[in-house]
Amino acid sequence: xxxxQMGAQxxxxxxxxxxxxxxxAVAMYSAMGSLGLLGSPAGASAVxxxxxxxEMTKRGGRKIVILGAGIAGMTAAYEMAKIGYxxxxxxxxxxxxxxxWTIRRGDSVTEVGGAKQTARFDEGEYFNPGPARIPQxxxxxxxxxxxxxxxxxxxxxxxxxxxxxxNAGPLSGKKVPKRAAKADMxxxxxxxxxxxxxxxxxxxxxxxxxxxxLLIYLQxxxxxxxxxxxxxxxxxxxxVLPGGGETPGEQEDPYNISAIxxxxxxxxxxxxxSLDQQMMxxxxxGGMDQIGKALAKKVGTMIRYQAxxxxxxxxxxxxxxxxxxxxxxxxxVQGEYCICTIPLSVLKDIPAxxxxxxxxxxxxxHYAETGKIGFQFRRRFWEEDENIFSGMTTxxxxxxxxxxxxxxxxxRKGIVVGxxxxxxxxxxxxxxTLAGREEYALKQGAKIHPQFYKEFETSFSIAWHKTEYxxxxxxxxxxxxRKTIYPILNKPDGRIYLAGEHMSYLTGWMAGAFESARLVVxxxxxxxxxx
Amino acid sequence: MRMVKKGLxxxxxxASVSLAGLTAYGASPLTPNKYPDEPIDEPEFYGSPTSxxxxxxxxxxxMAYLWTSGTVPPQLKADGKTIHERYGDTKTxxxxxxxxxxxxxxxxxxxxxxxxxxxxxxxxxxxKEGKVDYQGWFDxxxxxxxxxxxxxxxxxxxVAVAGLVHSDWLIEIEAVAVYPKTAS
Numbered sequence: 001x002x003x004x005q006m007g008a009q010x011x012x013x014x015x016x017x018x019x020x021x022x023x024x025a026v027a028m029y030s031a032m033g034s035l036g037l038l039g040s041p042a043g044a045s046a047v048x049x050x051x052x053x054x055e056m057t058k059r060g061g062r063k064i065v066i067l068g069a070g071i072a073g074m075t076a077a078y079e080m081a082k083i084g085y086x087x088x089x090x091x092x093x094x095x096x097x098x099x100x101w102t103i104r105r106g107d108s109v110t111e112v113g114g115a116k117q118t119a120r121f122d123e124g125e126y127f128n129p130g131p132a133r134i135p136q137x138x139x140x141x142x143x144x145x146x147x148x149x150x151x152x153x154x155x156x157x158x159x160x161x162x163x164x165x166x167n168a169g170p171l172s173g174k175k176v177p178k179r180a181a182k183a184d185m186x187x188x189x190x191x192x193x194x195x196x197x198x199x200x201x202x203x204x205x206x207x208x209x210x211x212x213x214l215l216i217y218l219q220x221x222x223x224x225x226x227x228x229x230x231x232x233x234x235x236x237x238x239x240v241l242p243g244g245g246e247t248p249g250e251q252e253d254p255y256n257i258s259a260i261x262x263x264x265x266x267x268x269x270x271x272x273x274s275l276d277q278q279m280m281x282x283x284x285x286g287g288m289d290q291i292g293k294a295l296a297k298k299v300g301t302m303i304r305y306q307a308x309x310x311x312x313x314x315x316x317x318x319x320x321x322x323x324x325x326x327x328x329x330x331x332x333v334q335g336e337y338c339i340c341t342i343p344l345s346v347l348k349d350i351p352a353x354x355x356x357x358x359x360x361x362x363x364x365x366h367y368a369e370t371g372k373i374g375f376q377f378r379r380r381f382w383e384e385d386e387n388i389f390s391g392m393t394t395x396x397x398x399x400x401x402x403x404x405x406x407x408x409x410x411x412r413k414g415i416v417v418g419x420x421x422x423x424x425x426x427x428x429x430x431x432x433t434l435a436g437r438e439e440y441a442l443k444q445g446a447k448i449h450p451q452f453y454k455e456f457e458t459s460f461s462i463a464w465h466k467t468e469y470x471x472x473x474x475x476x477x478x479x480x481x482r483k484t485i486y487p488i489l490n491k492p493d494g495r496i497y498l499a500g501e502h503m504s505y506l507t508g509w510m511a512g513a514f515e516s517a518r519l520v521v522x523x524x525x526x527x528x529x530x531x
Numbered sequence: 532m533r534m535v536k537k538g539l540x541x542x543x544x545x546a547s548v549s550l551a552g553l554t555a556y557g558a559s560p561l562t563p564n565k566y567p568d569e570p571i572d573e574p575e576f577y578g579s580p581t582s583x584x585x586x587x588x589x590x591x592x593x594m595a596y597l598w599t600s601g602t603v604p605p606q607l608k609a610d611g612k613t614i615h616e617r618y619g620d621t622k623t624x625x626x627x628x629x630x631x632x633x634x635x636x637x638x639x640x641x642x643x644x645x646x647x648x649x650x651x652x653x654x655x656x657x658x659k660e661g662k663v664d665y666q667g668w669f670d671x672x673x674x675x676x677x678x679x680x681x682x683x684x685x686x687x688x689x690v691a692v693a694g695l696v697h698s699d700w701l702i703e704i705e706a707v708a709v710y711p712k713t714a715s
Contacts, residue, residue: 106571118570118575120569378564442561442562453562456565
């Protein structure tokens with residue numbers, strides 16, 4: 001599509017803005033109904049009030065205090081400013097983005113109760129300790145477009161990477177290419193099902209013709225031979241790859257059926273099936289913080305950095321927030337409404353006059369323990385020695401995953417995620433010293449890649465549950481919480497509205513922050529328009 | 532040239548604190564290409580998070596230093612009858628010195644959070660059973676460093692000596708400070 005054509009096409013959102021400009025909110029909602037947008041909460045949240053409405057109705061200049069300059073806080077400010085609100089953002093750190101963050105040479109962080117850590121990566125190398133991938137159906141893509149953030153493919157699934165398990169039957173301690181594990185698992189299960197169908201061993205509501213067609217499918221799905229046996233397949237890789245001249249390639253026998261079942265590798269396949277993990281996935285070129293930085297370009301003048309919230313007060317007419325500035329002096333900022341994006345794990349300890357019900361709900365939400373380490377290697381051995389370009393290895397060791405970089409292919413050095421783990425594994429590694437984490441993750445990773453030790457240069461690790469101003473990876477609701485606590489959090493408490501990934505069904509994703517910010521913008525604006 | 536050592540100061544601690552915390556970061560036969568803990572943009576302090584001082588500090592190339600002279604306590608009362616009346620006990624003297632150093636630093640555009648190293652000379656206090664009041668010094672240090680407003684924990688040497696220039700002085704302190712790089 002040419003630029004000219006793109007410019008000529010109206011997006012749904014632009015169209016609705018045009019409708020709203022001409023006809024106001026009623027016309028817009030009517031148009032939304034005809035477009036089928038009103039039935040879906042996510043769709044409704046994606047449509048914002050028209051820019052001119054506040055001015056046109058002489059409601060301009062309303063002040064909104066936003067707590068936190070992460071994705072949710074900055075998006076709220078960005079969208080509210082578009083409509084004509086006057087926003088101020090208090091940010092505890094000296095940088096924007098929150099968990100949207102990229103670590104580069106010289107960046108430093110001190111964990112709660114921990115030592116200061118400084119990144120020694122080479123110039124140009126980087127590590128995303130927080131969000132690191134974007135599903136193509138998330139609203140994050142739309143914001144990347146609007147903010148001019150360039151994207152590249154993130155290799156979330158790569159058949160060349162490995163499964164590696166310990167204490168899991170005959171394949172324990174063996175690095176098995178994902179393609180081999182998948183081909184064998186699918187081959188054997190297809191064979192079993194095909195045989196069962198052939199012997200009429202299954203009570204299937206299928207006609208003879210259905211069964212024949214199903215057998216053809218299974219033959220292809222599992223790469224079964226004419227007699228419906230799985231005897232291995234080129235899909236699983238070759239001992240000697242097919243090549244030029246007289247090199248037809250040399251296949252290997254499949255693993256023993258019991259061994260491949262015992263390995264448990266099959267239990268990991270489904271993670272790639274979930275909607276948010278399916279390819280294609282994307283990442284910003286140059287680091288995930290390009291999104292936070294692009295937002296900060298839009299709202300940077302509204303942000304007060306190193307402003308640590310001490311107390312949140314509200315009256316019938318407004319909100320007052322006390323904070324400590326960079327010099328340690330107490331300051332106060334007032335507004336008509338407050339959008340609070342502070343993670344609940346932190347908010348629960350900030351004095352605030354929330355209703356008892358709200359305070360109890362905030363205190364109850366569990367936050368995920370999670371950690372990552374970035375390893376800089378002086379040579380891209382995963383590419384040079386093993387033909388792995390992006391993707392991730394999956395293991396039942398404490399390191400859980402190894403991620404290969406989705407950029408800088410064929411270059412000299414690279415940063416690999418040496419572990420990305422959750423829960424008890426994250427607590428275990430997070431409780432170690434920085435040097436201890438590095439040593440532990442190198443040792444486990446070296447079982448899969450013996451090159452780890454020799455090529456290792458430097459690391460940077462993060463334990464999100466020990467990171468100041470976050471104290472957790474993301475909100476982790478049980479289904480019971482969704483019924484009891486979540487509805488309370490979703491209602492404004494007086495003049496305070498909560499936003500952030502924790503106020504969505506997309507917890508842990510940036511899209512949750514974007515969407516909840518837009519919802520809150522709409523809710524406040526609706527309230528103002530009714531006044 | 533990441534191995535440049537010029538301008539790299541390793542201010543090491545005397546006596547009680549071992550160097551294990553520093554050397555543990557170095558490359559080992561297993562990881563022959565591991566980077567050393569060389570500082571990048573600002574001085575780096577090493578050691579245990581629970582210790583009140585650093586086991587060592589390193590300063591990146593290209594940063595400017597200020598060394599103070601041995602700084603001595605201010606007189607409280609010229610006609611006092613005892614050392615404690617004239618200059619105070621060790622803690623009082625130490626507090627007076629740190630305030631002096633703080634004022635000296637301020638004149639140069641520096642603060643106590645720019646201090647990377649302290650060398651402290653103590654003498655026995657005749658008015659406290661002739662013993663060196665180490666705790667008095669530690670308490671004074673704790674009011675200026677490793678606090679909420681100044682989280683810096685300096686590398687530090689604390690030594691007892693036979694005497695200082697004035698017989699009323701129980702403590703003398705030298706400070707090394709580093710000029711912060713202005714934000715680019």
